[in-house]
Amino acid sequence: MSAGREHHRLAPLAFLAPAVVVLGVFFAWGFARVAWYSLTDTSAFSGGDFVGADNYRRLLTTGLFVACLINSVAYLAVTPLIAGVALVAAMCVASEVKGSRWLRAVFFLPVVTPTIVAALAWRALYDENDGLLNTALEWFGLGPVGWLSERPWTLISAMLVTLWKGFGFYMLVLLGALLAVPREQREAAALDGASRWGVFRHVVLPSIRPALVLVMVVSAISALKVFDEVFVTIRGAPLEHQTVVPLVYELAFEQGRFGLASAAGCVLFVVVLGLSLLNLWLGRGDGQGRPRGVSGGKAR
Amino acid sequence: MIDRRPPMVWAWWYAVAAVLVCVAVGPAAYLVLASVATRDASGGVSWSFAAYASAWRDGKLGGPLVNSILVTAARAALNVIIAAMAAYPLARMRFRGRDTVFVLLLATMMIPEQVVVVPMFRTVVGLGLFDTLAAVVVPFSVTALGIYLCRQAFAQIPMEMEEAARMDGAGSLRVWWHVMLPLSAPTLSTLALFSVIGAWSDLLWPLIVLQSREHATLPVAISGLMGQFATDARVAYAASVLALVPIVLVLAAAQRFMRSDVLGGAVKG
Numbered sequence: 001m002s003a004g005r006e007h008h009r010l011a012p013l014a015f016l017a018p019a020v021v022v023l024g025v026f027f028a029w030g031f032a033r034v035a036w037y038s039l040t041d042t043s044a045f046s047g048g049d050f051v052g053a054d055n056y057r058r059l060l061t062t063g064l065f066v067a068c069l070i071n072s073v074a075y076l077a078v079t080p081l082i083a084g085v086a087l088v089a090a091m092c093v094a095s096e097v098k099g100s101r102w103l104r105a106v107f108f109l110p111v112v113t114p115t116i117v118a119a120l121a122w123r124a125l126y127d128e129n130d131g132l133l134n135t136a137l138e139w140f141g142l143g144p145v146g147w148l149s150e151r152p153w154t155l156i157s158a159m160l161v162t163l164w165k166g167f168g169f170y171m172l173v174l175l176g177a178l179l180a181v182p183r184e185q186r187e188a189a190a191l192d193g194a195s196r197w198g199v200f201r202h203v204v205l206p207s208i209r210p211a212l213v214l215v216m217v218v219s220a221i222s223a224l225k226v227f228d229e230v231f232v233t234i235r236g237a238p239l240e241h242q243t244v245v246p247l248v249y250e251l252a253f254e255q256g257r258f259g260l261a262s263a264a265g266c267v268l269f270v271v272v273l274g275l276s277l278l279n280l281w282l283g284r285g286d287g288q289g290r291p292r293g294v295s296g297g298k299a300r
Numbered sequence: 301m302i303d304r305r306p307p308m309v310w311a312w313w314y315a316v317a318a319v320l321v322c323v324a325v326g327p328a329a330y331l332v333l334a335s336v337a338t339r340d341a342s343g344g345v346s347w348s349f350a351a352y353a354s355a356w357r358d359g360k361l362g363g364p365l366v367n368s369i370l371v372t373a374a375r376a377a378l379n380v381i382i383a384a385m386a387a388y389p390l391a392r393m394r395f396r397g398r399d400t401v402f403v404l405l406l407a408t409m410m411i412p413e414q415v416v417v418v419p420m421f422r423t424v425v426g427l428g429l430f431d432t433l434a435a436v437v438v439p440f441s442v443t444a445l446g447i448y449l450c451r452q453a454f455a456q457i458p459m460e461m462e463e464a465a466r467m468d469g470a471g472s473l474r475v476w477w478h479v480m481l482p483l484s485a486p487t488l489s490t491l492a493l494f495s496v497i498g499a500w501s502d503l504l505w506p507l508i509v510l511q512s513r514e515h516a517t518l519p520v521a522i523s524g525l526m527g528q529f530a531t532d533a534r535v536a537y538a539a540s541v542l543a544l545v546p547i548v549l550v551l552a553a554a555q556r557f558m559r560s561d562v563l564g565g566a567v568k569g
């Protein structure tokens with residue numbers, strides 16, 4: 001580090017100021033305030049007497065919040081699916097079949113599709129009267145499924161949209177890792193008599209492990225924070241079919257109960273934080289080349 | 301290289317790829333189809349672009365389209381500029397508290413926007429920005445991830461490049477503009493592309509801070525159409541296709557910036 005001696009004393013401040021102001025005001029300070037609001041009865045119209053843990057008590061004793069929280073946790077089931085589909089898609093692109101360069105863009109189409117557009121398209125497929133899915137099920141003699149009105153289908157419907165919209169992005173992450181596996185290593189293993197599956201299991205998989213873990217963690221965190229897919233796909237379904245963020249939206253911006261909504265947000269934050277810490281803790285204990293959490297350490 | 305894979309393996313890959321392509325393209329294709337075709341009672345299919353005319357005229361989508369383009373462009377530009385500005389001293393300058401600042405900035409990644417929407421909303425109202433396009437842009441004009449990616453890119457640039465420029469009398473601003481930015485163009489382009497994708501799709505925040513029809517972005521307008529034209533879903537489908545086309549064009553044009561190695565940087569540390 002030899003450079004950096006010649007800059008003006010205030011230069012770092014000037015360069016950093018915009019980012020520090022935006023992230024500081026909206027996220028750091030916002031976070032401090034949300035924690036405070038959650039302990040008050042702040043509303044859209046009046047504000048804010050300290051009420052202690054009342055909001056939390058109310059949330060945890062009413063069935064609605066608990067139902068939404070359980071749904072949010074159940075939503076995590078989309079994580080292994082998304083990682084699996086993303087891996088298969090990445091392997092298709094990396095397999096060098098004809099046209100595989102195009103596959104990358106095609107798999108990315110759902111990623112760029114605005115969520116509301118994706119949700120509308122899926123709503124059309126889910127339509128309980130003449131949607132494609134129920135029509136197809138009918139051919140097989142299977143009864144109509146209440147994709148948009150019945151539990152647990154409502155949650156599954158939203159999860160499928162998340163899966164559809166998300167796998168292309170994670171494919172890109174995994175593709176980077178797959179392409180970084182040295183060809184010589186794979187060929188050496190094959191020469192030593194390893195089967196196709198053996199090469200995958202013992203050469204490819206270990207070296208893309210960090211990327212795979214990143215995909216799991218990032219997709220799990222965004223599953224907990226899901227809003228758009230749930231809000232639009234199963235619009236009209238009762239709130240207790242939905243997840244925590246749509247409930248926060250309802251409490252804050254439809255009912256004006258900022259204190260209660262903030263408490264719901266804080267509970268969600270604790271769950272997200274818990275998941276992140278769990279990941280760090282899991283990452284510490286394993287000796288297989290992933291030294292410090294997800295973003296730390298070298299891939300190989 | 302000579303490929304020794306047996307034909308069976310090729311066939312398997314083609315089958316898997318074909319299924320995935322159908323899944324990826326299917327719903328969007330269905331949407332386009334549903335916006336122009338209707339099945340009448342006798343089972344025949346009639347084609348009509350009436351829904352587009354109706355979406356454009358009655359749904360008044362011209363304004364939202366322009367708003368979405370403005371918001372998306374502003375968010376992408378600011379995301380790149382502000383992140384690249386913050387990353388420069390963090391990567392290249394020595395000053396007290398540098399690492400602390402970096403860690404604190406990264407720590408904001410832990411705070412989901414969904415958790416802080418209420419105070420964010422009040423701040424926006426307090427600043428007098430409620431129901432303006434600026435309200436959609438400002439809170440998301442920089443992200444911690446963007447700063448992180450830029451810092452990674454700047455750290456790769458050889459010190460000699462910067463020293464040569466300094467030798468020629470360039471100040472920090474000129475080094476940043478003439479050395480750092482051009483040499484990290486791939487990362488900056490990727491960051492811009494992902495900002496565009498995110499901003500174009502964003503629904504929760506615009507829904508909260510925008511109220512009047514004239515300031516609605518496309519997703520907000522479409523969300524409104526969903527309730528309003530409940531009887532004719534085709535109008536909402538037509539509006540959705542209108543929201544889909546520009547971003548697909550961006551994807552087609554910017555495909556080479558969709559780089560997995562930049563994202564990989566987040567993994568490799």
